[in-house]
Amino acid sequence: MQSFTEENYLKAIYTLSTAENQSVSTNAIAEKLTTKASSVTDMLKKLADKKLIHYEKYQGAELTRKGKKIAINIIRKHRLWEVFLVNHLNFKWDEVHDVAEELEHINSEKLIDSLDRFLNFPQFDPHGDPIPDKEGKVYHHKEISVKDLRVGESGIIVGVKEHHPDFLRYLENAELLLGTNIKVLKIFEWDNSIKIKCDKKQELTISEKVAGNLYIKKMLKK
Amino acid sequence: MQSFTEENYLKAIYTLSTAENQSVSTNAIAEKLTTKASSVTDMLKKLADKKLIHYEKYQGAELTRKGKKIAINIIRKHRLWEVFLVNHLNFKWDEVHDVAEELEHINSEKLIDSLDRFLNFPQFDPHGDPIPDKEGKVYHHKEISVKDLRVGESGIIVGVKEHHPDFLRYLENAELLLGTNIKVLKIFEWDNSIKIKCDKKQELTISEKVAGNLYIKKMLKK
């Protein structure tokens, strides 16, 4: 059993390493957890003692199999709670993160398995992120964004890269929600903004930044 | 805002004082929280500094209005989560306490208000204990037990005094659940055990201890 703090470090290492799939630097962890590098060093020693990470001085940290399992389980809990909050307690997708950040540390296998069943074994959370299964298997989708589409091509929104509440509220306002069909009508070379058509209804122009943060599943042309 | 630990002290003081409605002793708190008296003294000083309790050396502790409000709110959260676990996640009433003990510390007003609405504003938890409302009002029932009935009188089970899982499982096995109608048929002077009839079905004999831990609402004779 490990403390909230240890769990947060493991989760941080996991999310930072999947991005690069190798050892994570002290500074990167410190930034992620808004703490100081010296605090991180202390904790890395402790996690290494517990065989939850591989750690060598100045070489950064990498999760062991055991550490990875714990990290994935916390993410599983985080995302299942987010589904609960949105689907049953009327939270908006920009409001769930902080509460889920607390709920993810509740320790009860029975609780989380029952919640999973209650929610009907969801595959994705409200942001389109995959929910690891009980055994810790995670389905990673391919991370194609609207930026990867050419004029005339279309796709369905399946997730968001950035989770900032402001971005989520922007999307909600523009009715760019998960499941929405998008067709690229025009790309403005000047600033790489993109004119799109949604679900055969509205046309709108989105910035390059927005386009890069909208994950889609590419549709076959017809 | 206060730590989990502080919240647990406040809750302990609250539950111990409603029993006697006056100041709570250091030792009583220590026993309740399975910690040492010296640790309690330290914490009482701290809670007094924060104006959450009234405390004078050697004189025990009493909640201030502010401390009481926090304590009641934690109990509200504990009981609402218990309702959720039993009614929606298929927990048995003897399985909910430990998980609720963790969930009660999650801090989000929106969360608990939404949960309350989702559960349809329940008045009682799975053990028959009253759920304080948003403003902190608690309905206390009169705490009449089966022991207070005379031969021929009857009542409906509305709660349990003791919450030990073994006791709860005994009740479940004997089908002595909330809402069950009980009529006292005979009292055996020898050991004060009581022969009762439940819901016009079975007859059974319960011990004095069981009778004293079963709260009932007395029914008018007919």
Next chain:
DNA sequence: AAAACAATTTAGATAAGCCTAAAAATATAT
């Protein structure tokens, strides 16, 4: 009222998690 006993507080430690400032190691630029 003094002695004996019980309850409570104080003194002094410990462990977790964090911090700042300084030292050491590594990476980058000239």
Next chain:
DNA sequence: ATATATTTTTAGGCTTATCTAAATTGTTTT
């Protein structure tokens, strides 16, 4: 290859919540 800059670790402290052992206060008994 050396100097400079960056990253990381170490040293030394702080806070919270614990503990044991000793001292103090309060309560009972004789």
